[in-house]
Amino acid sequence: MDKIAFSVIISTYNAEAWLEKVLWGYNTQTFKDFEMVIADDGSGSDTKDLLDRMSKEVFYPIVHVWQEDDGFQKSRILNKALEKCSGDYIVMSDGDCIPRNDFLEVHQRDKEKGYFLSGGYFKLSMPISELISKDDIKSGRCFDLKWLKQHGLKSSFKNNKLTSKGAKAKFLNAVTPTGATWNGHNSSGWKDDILAVNGFDERMQYGGQDRELGERLFNYGIKGKQIRYSAICVHLDHARGYKTPESIAKNKAIRQHTRDSKSAWTPYGIVKGEKNA
Numbered sequence: 015m016d017k018i019a020f021s022v023i024i025s026t027y028n029a030e031a032w033l034e035k036v037l038w039g040y041n042t043q044t045f046k047d048f049e050m051v052i053a054d055d056g057s058g059s060d061t062k063d064l065l066d067r068m069s070k071e072v073f074y075p076i077v078h079v080w081q082e083d084d085g086f087q088k089s090r091i092l093n094k095a096l097e098k099c100s101g102d103y104i105v106m107s108d109g110d111c112i113p114r115n116d117f118l119e120v121h122q123r124d125k126e127k128g129y130f131l132s133g134g135y136f137k138l139s140m141p142i143s144e145l146i147s148k149d150d151i152k153s154g155r156c157f158d159l160k161w162l163k164q165h166g167l168k169s170s171f172k173n174n175k176l177t178s179k180g181a182k183a184k185f186l187n188a189v190t191p192t193g194a195t196w197n198g199h200n201s202s203g204w205k206d207d208i209l210a211v212n213g214f215d216e217r218m219q220y221g222g223q224d225r226e227l228g229e230r231l232f233n234y235g236i237k238g239k240q241i242r243y244s245a246i247c248v249h250l251d252h253a254r255g256y257k258t259p260e261s262i263a264k265n266k267a268i269r270q271h272t273r274d275s276k277s278a279w280t281p282y283g284i285v286k287g288e289k290n291a
Contacts, residue, residue, distance in 0.1 A: 021099035030064045037050070039115075049075045129236060131245070139167075186243040
């Protein structure tokens with residue numbers, strides 16, 4: 015059997031309704047040479063039941079990587095998921111981000127040695143998030159500006175994310191003031207590069223652990239490439255009970271150290287300790 019091209023890592027925690035919508039989104043992809051690796055930070059049995067059912071209904075293989083619930087330990091479960099990936103190229107997103115049908119096609123088209131890809135997301139309100147059905151995802155309606163406005167979406171420059179294609183998307187990617195950072199909801203890179211910097215820093219809880227990985231990739235010599243107007247996913251609304259001032263402050267200090275020391279390796283990643291120690 016030929017080796018799979020992409021491993022898509024999706025993080026989740028006790029959010030089966032949103033995760034199901036996301037999995038249907040990946041079932042619409044025009045680029046089909048991928049596996050789905052679910053990084054599950056301690057969900058109950060309902061998530062496993064969902065994945066068992068969806069495995070029979072989608073065309074792509076699903077690998078479920080689970081750890082005991084120990085509070086918000088996303089960095090740890092993402093590292094475990096990385097080790098289970100069989101593809102040479104990793105796409106990372108979240109269990110609340112439904113991908114448009116060309117999402118993986120864009121990542122495939124724009125991937126390049128020496129770079130990681132930096133995408134964004136399009137935030138939806140809770141009423142629209144709840145409204146979206148399997149049929150809305152299969153038909154692509156949930157990415158259609160007219161349909162979204164009929165259901166309460168306000169006008170905004172950000173709506174260009176949904177309507178830009180081709181030259182316009184390329185232009186907006188080039189001129190956006192937003193930096194090409196590693197964003198956990200929509201980024202991709204070579205597995206070898208991510209392993210070379212030792213994955214995620216497991217000391218980090220909510221707030222910037224994905225950006226810190228990107229900063230170490232940059233220190234390693236990997237550049238970011240902007241695709242926020244071409245690789246499109248819609249973000250379903252949810253509460254963030256795990257966001258605390260303490261975790262934000264701790265993570266800011268770790269990121270500052272990464273920048274100041276220009277370090278590419280974290281001793282708190284997949285491998286514990288200094289490199290080659």
